[in-house]
Amino acid sequence: MKVLVIQQKMIGDVLTSSILFEALRHKYPNAQLHYLINEHTYPVVENNPFIDHFIFFTKKEEWSKKALFNFAKKIKQQHFDVVIDVYSKLSSNIISAYSGAKTKISYHKTYTTPVYHHNIKRLKSTDEKSGLAIVNRLQLLQPLGIENASIKPKIYLTDAEIDSSKQFLTQHHVDFSKPTYMISVLGSGTNKTYPFPYMAKIIDAIVKQTQGQILFNYIPKQAADAQAIFDLCLPETQQHILFDVFGKSLRDFLAITTHCDALIGNEGGAVNMAKALNIKTFTIFSPWIDKATWNLFEDKNNVSVHLKDFKPQLYTKPEKALKKEALSLYNQFTPDLIQPKLKTFLESL
Structure with a gap:
């Protein structure tokens, strides 16, 4: 049996869907398993022992209809028996439709129902600690006779990567006898980024309580924004921030994070990656993101906060409908709401 799983776009989505x-x-040990992803997301699934082959969806296919249809025709030539479309957007609808697979599975949408043999309705709630993002993905395997309550995403680093990152941290004067915290200071966009002045106060609180070392998660093109948050921190806090110690690639970030006591900050790919590395997390959700879907494996080691937890009266409609109001809602998500729960989290480490 030859299976294609499609999950384009975001790093966190690609990592989460790798559980499939x-x-x-486990169900089909001799199957050929292929993963269609955007090329920039490959580092989070590199070395995954359950995936046989990767197919990369590039900017060329993303921007050109002609390239997309040529890409879909090439997929058809690979003769997949099963296509599981987790992404379920126009580009993946076209790829699935052209694939010629005898079994095509995706989420239920009225306008794409004819494309797929099995259209799975997403659950809106679950008692599973794994979270809706995990539960709903595993539902896509039911037509293949696979029933799983929970699988945790995993990232596979090599010993060489871990050793190299430890040497890098040592060379940059990280003291392993002291607590070290990776801070996800920036989200994937403005509407997923905790306001800079508020984030600075959170970092101040972490240092005041723990006297720990602080690393910032950012990429070079985000340096100005990361610097802005650094500048907003108290002078005594700044002395604990190793601003220039960061991963220059995604794999570097992952390896460095394995040496941290916890990752704290904006919800997104960094949090999901930390969880996949079994690093403890404290997550600040954007006001318009549904916490029930993405608070994966919530427990004492993985704690999260959402404005809805503190001010439910603001939510007269689903979170997603409040996307345009994210910035005004963020203004009401003040650090004093977060700090008591953060204090308890840090005490448990």
Whole structure:
């Protein structure tokens, strides 16, 4: 059996959907399992032992209809028996439709129902600690006779990567006898980024309580924004921030994070990656993101906060409908609301 799983776009989505391969491999040990992803997301699934082959969806296919249809025709030539479309957007609808697979599975949408043989309705709530993002993905395997309550995403680093990152941190004067915290200071966009002055106060609180070392998660093109948050921190806090110690690639970031006591900050790919590395997390959700979907494996080691937890009266409609109001809602998500729960989290480390 030859299976194609489609999950384009975001790093966190690609990592989360990788759980399907572990379940597929256990049920069908001899199957050929292929993963169609955007090329920039590959580092989070590199070395995954359950995936046989990667197919990269590039900017060329994303921007050109002609390139997209040529890409879809090439997928058809690979003769997949099963296509599982987790992404379920126009480009993946076209790829699925052209694939010629005898079994095509995706989420239920009225306008794409004819494309797929199995249209799975997403659950809106779950009692599983794994979270809706995990539960709903695993539902896509039910037509193949696979029933799994929970699988946790995993990232596979090599010993060489971990050793190299430890040497890097040592060379940059990180003291392993002291607590070290990776701070996800920036989200994937403005509407997923805790306001800079508020984030600075959170970092101040972490240092005041723990006297720990602070690393910032950012990429070079985000340096100005990261610097702005650094400048807003108290002078005594700044002395604990190793601003120039960061991963220059995604794999570097992952390896460095394995040496941290916790990752704290904006919800997004960094949090999901930390969880996949078994690093403890404290997550600040954007006001318009549904916490029930993405608070994966919530427990004493993985804690999260959402404005809705403190001011439910603001939510007269679903979170997603408040996307345009994210910035005004963020203004009401003040650090004093977060700090008591953060204090308890840090005490538990």
